[in-house]
Amino acid sequence: MDFTITAEQQELLDLVQEIVTKEIAPRALEMDKEGVVPDELWKILKQTGLTSLGVPKEYGGIGLDAMTLALIFEKIAQGCAGIATACAANMLAMLPVAFGGTPAQMQAFCDVILGGGMAAFALTEPNAGSDASAIATRAKKTEGGYILNGTKHFITNGPIADVVVVFANANPARGVRGLTAFIVPTDTDGFRVGKVEDKMGIRASATSELVLTDCFVPESARLGREGSGFKWAMRTLDASRPFVGAISVGIAEAALQAAGKYAHTRVQFGNKLIALQMVQQMLADMAMATEASRLLVWKAAASQMAGARNAGVIASMAKCFASDTAMKVSTDAVQIMGGAGYSKEAPLEKYMRDAKVMQIFEGSNQVQRGIIAGGLKFS
Numbered sequence: 001m002d003f004t005i006t007a008e009q010q011e012l013l014d015l016v017q018e019i020v021t022k023e024i025a026p027r028a029l030e031m032d033k034e035g036v037v038p039d040e041l042w043k044i045l046k047q048t049g050l051t052s053l054g055v056p057k058e059y060g061g062i063g064l065d066a067m068t069l070a071l072i073f074e075k076i077a078q079g080c081a082g083i084a085t086a087c088a089a090n091m092l093a094m095l096p097v098a099f100g101g102t103p104a105q106m107q108a109f110c111d112v113i114l115g116g117g118m119a120a121f122a123l124t125e126p127n128a129g130s131d132a133s134a135i136a137t138r139a140k141k142t143e144g145g146y147i148l149n150g151t152k153h154f155i156t157n158g159p160i161a162d163v164v165v166v167f168a169n170a171n172p173a174r175g176v177r178g179l180t181a182f183i184v185p186t187d188t189d190g191f192r193v194g195k196v197e198d199k200m201g202i203r204a205s206a207t208s209e210l211v212l213t214d215c216f217v218p219e220s221a222r223l224g225r226e227g228s229g230f231k232w233a234m235r236t237l238d239a240s241r242p243f244v245g246a247i248s249v250g251i252a253e254a255a256l257q258a259a260g261k262y263a264h265t266r267v268q269f270g271n272k273l274i275a276l277q278m279v280q281q282m283l284a285d286m287a288m289a290t291e292a293s294r295l296l297v298w299k300a301a302a303s304q305m306a307g308a309r310n311a312g313v314i315a316s317m318a319k320c321f322a323s324d325t326a327m328k329v330s331t332d333a334v335q336i337m338g339g340a341g342y343s344k345e346a347p348l349e350k351y352m353r354d355a356k357v358m359q360i361f362e363g364s365n366q367v368q369r370g371i372i373a374g375g376l377k378f379s
Helices: 007-034 039-047 066-079 081-100 103-114 172-178 229-263 277-306 311-337 348-358 365-375
Strands: 119-122 138-142 145-156 163-169 179-185 191-196 207-218
Touching: 007 039, 007 066, 007 081, 007 348, 039 081, 066 081, 066 229, 066 277, 081 103, 081 119, 081 145, 081 163, 081 179, 081 229, 081 348, 103 119, 103 179, 119 145, 138 163, 145 163, 145 179, 163 207, 163 229, 172 179, 179 207, 179 229, 229 277, 229 311, 229 348, 277 311, 311 348, 311 365
Parallel strands: 119 163
Antiparallel strands: 138 145, 145 207, 163 179, 191 207
């Protein structure tokens, strides 16, 4: 595999780096404190296309491939993982429409995002996290469409979404084979935002419950045939996990850079910290793990682009390994910086809090290890 960054990719990365340096990173600590993204920053993110990165060219987007998307999400996450998550969530919501929807449904969905709208992927419920088969939201067939009832939980972009892909069971007797996906505009009668979560990390990314009460959607809102929702959900998670890995690499890289700079300036015992062999070893281990994670994310993106049969397993490896790395590297970075790293006046403890959820969402790392083990081939 050739992982050489092209001139076009580098030009994009330079533009993203400018936005990160000037607009995102300077606001990161305040957004983390308040849990709110300023309207001015949303305007910049939307105008520069960072909220519509995944839209294919045939639907009006710039048509970035998985590798380029991974590079960009890593770069954004170095400035703020919450912003990277919010931008990535638009693409997460778009994927089941791309997989299961008609061209007309896909165009309408992309038009919302290209017009500055936000989207959400509503799979998780209070009693259905990694186990999608436990979904309790129901879709009851009625004249001209379906009536949706249920509550979704921990939904990224929930409070700010204009359109949501909702997974509901249209035939509970069939279990997971009854799951069906629907495109639901958030101004639909019976749809409301429930509890907004006060999270440990990625606080610039808004997360909430979504409540559907006798919410009517027309049959044209259904993605694919009735009962195909589980397939679209699993394909979506397989396709999006490399980008969780990419955001994790961004967190690890930011933590590594901060700890390295500190070690080169902080003096203890008459020497800079970097002169201490133990600190050198910690930084070396952090750098190796970060680079290995980056390469695994790139392999996952390349496997997805090539349509490799084991692309889903590689995606699980990338998500699992990179998020574990982000947690370890950010924790070690706080250790190197000591009290300065523990203080909220520096971004190190934020990196550590942001990293934790990367091990949890889009399938916990325990679930990823099960997927990986199940996909191993021994000859």
